[in-house]
Structures are given as structure tokens and as C-alpha cells.
Amino acid sequence: MRRPLVVFAYSPAMTDSVLRPADGQTVVIADVRVIDGTGTPAGDPVSVVIESGRIRQITPAGAGGPDVADGASGGTAAVQRIDGRGMYLTPGLIDCHVHLYGSRGRHIFHKHVEATPSVRLIRAVQDANAVLRAGFTTVRHLGHGDADQAEALRRAIAGGLVAGPRMQTCGWAISQSGGHGLVAGWPREMAERLRPRSGFADGPDEVRKLVRRNLGAGAECIKIYATEGLVGSPDHRIDIPNFTAAEIEAATDEAHRRGARVAAHATGLAGSVTAVRAGVDTLEHGPHAPDDELLDLMAASGAVLVPTLSVFEWAGSASSELSEHLANRATGWLDGRRAMVRAALAAGVRVAVGSDSGAPPRGGHNADEVLALGRAGLTPLQALRSATLDSAYALGLDGDVGSVEVGKWADLVLWRQDLATDLAVLAEPSAIELIIQSSYRQTGVRP
Known part of the structure; x- marks a missing residue:
């Protein structure tokens, strides 16, 4: 169950398409191909682990799974698992x-x-x-x-x-x-x-x-x-x-x-x-x-x-x-x-x-x-x-956002199609499966 997002009524679908992980919550995007933002093409599928709004680990898919269990982050929130098979993950x-x-x-x-x-x-x-x-x-x-x-x-x-x-x-x-x-x-x-x-x-x-x-x-x-x-x-x-x-x-x-x-x-x-x-x-x-x-x-x-x-x-x-x-x-x-x-x-x-x-x-x-x-x-x-x-x-934010790397904020977009073969996918909102956005409190930035 995705955590609801308070949102202006202009776009009711936002509550289904945007995820802001809660403090202490672990999110695993499994078996997804990553276009990491550095200019390199997507490699083999991986699993991306997010804890409290930051990327904690990226592990090869099919290698026994990431090192995550319910409560692994020390919080009480259960692990949320997202099936990324056939999809592509990019930085926001x-x-x-x-x-x-x-x-x-x-x-x-x-x-x-x-x-x-x-x-x-x-x-x-x-x-x-x-x-x-x-x-x-x-x-x-x-x-x-x-x-x-x-x-x-x-x-x-x-x-x-x-x-x-x-x-x-x-x-x-x-x-x-x-x-x-x-x-x-x-x-x-x-x-x-x-x-x-x-x-x-x-x-x-x-x-x-x-x-x-x-x-x-x-x-x-x-x-x-x-x-x-x-x-x-x-x-x-x-x-x-x-x-x-x-x-x-x-x-x-x-x-x-x-x-x-x-x-x-x-x-x-x-x-x-x-x-x-x-x-x-x-x-x-x-x-x-x-x-x-x-x-x-x-x-x-x-x-x-x-x-x-x-x-x-x-x-x-x-x-x-x-x-x-x-x-x-x-x-x-x-x-x-x-x-x-x-x-x-x-x-x-x-x-x-x-x-x-x-x-x-x-x-x-x-x-x-x-x-x-x-x-x-x-x-x-x-x-x-x-x-x-x-x-x-x-913007001076490349240490925190802009690429899919361990330690960076979990500002990410999960796409249903491969952007690296067809940029026109970007112009299709229906191509977005999920937007993940870390909160200001988690990133330590002044609200």
C-alpha cells in the first residue's frame, strides 16, 4: 500500500504515481534495469534498496536478492517491494x-x-x-x-x-x-x-x-x-x-x-x-x-x-x-x-x-x-x-541527486519503456510507472 501524498486536487492520480518513503521505511525496486544518468547504457537487471529516502544498495538481480529484511533499517515500517521487471529506473x-x-x-x-x-x-x-x-x-x-x-x-x-x-x-x-x-x-x-x-x-x-x-x-x-x-x-x-x-x-x-x-x-x-x-x-x-x-x-x-x-x-x-x-x-x-x-x-x-x-x-x-x-x-x-x-x-546538487548511485537521495522515476532507445517516451506521462521523491527532512535540507 503506497503512502498517501497530500496533494492539490488538480491531479488526483498523483497519490498513485508518487511515493515519498516514510522515515525508517525500506523500499526495494527489484529486477529493474537502470539508466543511471552518467551517460552509460542500462546494464543487466538489478535490485535497488532505498532506506529513509536514500539509496542504500544496488545489487545484481538473481544473486540471492538484496541484503534486506523487514525491519532491517531499524524502523517499524515493513519493507515495500516493487516489481521492476521489464521497466527502467532513471534519476528524477x-x-x-x-x-x-x-x-x-x-x-x-x-x-x-x-x-x-x-x-x-x-x-x-x-x-x-x-x-x-x-x-x-x-x-x-x-x-x-x-x-x-x-x-x-x-x-x-x-x-x-x-x-x-x-x-x-x-x-x-x-x-x-x-x-x-x-x-x-x-x-x-x-x-x-x-x-x-x-x-x-x-x-x-x-x-x-x-x-x-x-x-x-x-x-x-x-x-x-x-x-x-x-x-x-x-x-x-x-x-x-x-x-x-x-x-x-x-x-x-x-x-x-x-x-x-x-x-x-x-x-x-x-x-x-x-x-x-x-x-x-x-x-x-x-x-x-x-x-x-x-x-x-x-x-x-x-x-x-x-x-x-x-x-x-x-x-x-x-x-x-x-x-x-x-x-x-x-x-x-x-x-x-x-x-x-x-x-x-x-x-x-x-x-x-x-x-x-x-x-x-x-x-x-x-x-x-x-x-x-x-x-x-x-x-x-x-x-x-x-x-x-x-x-x-x-545546481550544485550533483553530490545528492542526478544519478542512481548508493548514498544519493532517492529522487527516481520508474518507466515502463526504454528511454535510451526512444526519447519520445519522455513526452508520454503514461510511460511513468512511479515517481519516488525523498522528503526534505530525510535529506537534511532546510524546508
Whole structure:
């Protein structure tokens, strides 16, 4: 009998598809083939033993069984045995770039403003349900919406009040005055007061202060805007660098002193180079074509590329409802961006998964980014590594999640089909047999 999970009513099936092992409980997944997240193919069937939310042992199937008996963990809970025959076990998937702030609609005001702002938190719970149900057990929320609401969502998930992925939050994303945080079509004073996309800071001291405020309020990472532009920006603003090197260095220095990583939104080459030289840990989106200097800098520093290809694929599709000009521009960038991904891997730069999604229709289809990496030329095993171990590395969590290894947290997904032969399985929720998610209390992480 699976332990019930308290869950928002949007997805009643969650109580059947998500298992959070109780303290002292032992779970054995028997005779399962493991795709461990390191890029190696599945081997012979094994049995995986989980105790109190961590992987305790992995033993060959048919070798007398794992060293587990009822009460072996010292607790009173009986051993729960799951038959994994014919199935595949992977690490929980990770999305390094989401916006779970309960937005709805495309209107420049309705997307960000509600008459009753707390309704967006309720919607965000709904969206978090959908992300977990897609097999994503960890995400990084990179701003937009109210920073306190994002922290509330993280705490509600951590406390088991609602079902959702483990979250890292950045607090307010940080923009320079007049930079990418200034939402097009909004009066400047309103954007600076309501901060629909970011907070604002100018000069190293102000940037450092906002980093401190974010981390003091519970943020576990920092996001800055190193350039303007994405898909919807005017042509002449797409690649304009934001922030000086000194301002970015203030952000990275303060964050790194506090053990936090820095993500930099960057779509232009000049801003990307400045951000990497100034010490950012991940480059979100990246430039529209490969550049040897940038990739050499990233390889030397360990910075990770989060290319968000699927947002450009979506923008170029009819479903985006963008203007013909914007859709054509996004489509025209794809070849160069896919080449950037291939060149990054060839240069020794890690590539992580970031869907840049939140609300429906893209939210809950976070695996589209993994499929987009496949269309860029990655093999299924390479794409799965990007979605697991390399994304865990990008978040600083690779010691605890991202691969199926003894000692790591039991954030796992049991699939009915082999993902290594067909990545399209990721897009089929019916392919998921079970999602296993360790609790914050078991992992010792602050709720």
C-alpha cells in the first residue's frame, strides 16, 4: 500500500504515481534495469534498496536478492517491494530554468497582475503538480512574479503540503535600470514598483545589496540579466549587454561567499563573454551561434550552458501565436543555437536542461527541452545525462541527486519503456510507472 501524498486536487492520480518513503521505511525496486544518468547504457537487471529516502544498495538481480529484511533499517515500517521487471529506473529529471509563478494569458498586464494576487500562488501549485507528474523531481525557479510567493511554494512542497518538485528559488531576478527587467509596454514607475520580472539595481554596491536581500529571504541561487532580449524584444535590443563586469563580479562574489550559484540570462555574445569572465555559473539561453572564445572561457571556468532550445522551437510554431516576424526570427536562430549546443559538448562544456516554462501550455511539458536536445544532435543517453547529472551539477546538487548511485537521495522515476532507445517516451506521462521523491527532512535540507 503506497503512502498517501497530500496533494492539490488538480491531479488526483498523483497519490498513485508518487511515493515519498516514510522515515525508517525500506523500499526495494527489484529486477529493474537502470539508466543511471552518467551517460552509460542500462546494464543487466538489478535490485535497488532505498532506506529513509536514500539509496542504500544496488545489487545484481538473481544473486540471492538484496541484503534486506523487514525491519532491517531499524524502523517499524515493513519493507515495500516493487516489481521492476521489464521497466527502467532513471534519476528524477531536473529542469534548471522554470517560472512557477501562476501566470495565465499573454496580455502584458494580465500575465503579471491579478486583482487578488494570491490566486497566482494557487495556480503555481497546480503548475508544480504538472511538472512533478512529468517526472521532474527538481527545478530551479528563476524569477518572474512575486519572490515571496515562490518561496511559499517551495516551503509548501518541502513540508509535504502539496506535491511538486524540489525547488531552488532565486528571489528577485536582478536587472539594471532600464534593462531586461523593464517589461515592454509597462510604465517604468509601475515596473520598478511591482517588479513583475525582476528587481532593479545599479552599481556594484546596489547589486551586492540585492543579492544579500535575496539570500537573506531564503533564495538558494541568484539570477541576473546580463543582456536584454529573448524572442519578443525589438531587433535593436536583442544583444545589448546589461551590467558592467564590476557589477556582475559583485553579484558572483557575494553569492559564492554565501554558497549560492549565479545564473545569467544572456542572448548576445558580448554580454555572455562578460558574464562568464565575471564568474557566473550558468549561461541561460546563450548566443545565437557558437563562439570559440566563449566556449573556451566556459570550459575553463566550469560554467554550464542552459540553451532553452524548446522556447525557441515553441516561439516559431503556430501555437505560440506570435507575430510572423517574431516566429520567423526564432526559427531562424535555431540552427545556430543547435550548433552552439554541439560545439559546447565538443569543447567540454556541460549542457543542462532548462525549459523556460511555467504555466500551460508549456508547463508540464518540460521534457520538450530534452527532446529538443535530441533534435540538436545529442544521443538519447547524452540528452538524459543533460537532464539528470549535468543539470544536478549546474545546481550544485550533483553530490545528492542526478544519478542512481548508493548514498544519493532517492529522487527516481520508474518507466515502463526504454528511454535510451526512444526519447519520445519522455513526452508520454503514461510511460511513468512511479515517481519516488525523498522528503526534505530525510535529506537534511532546510524546508
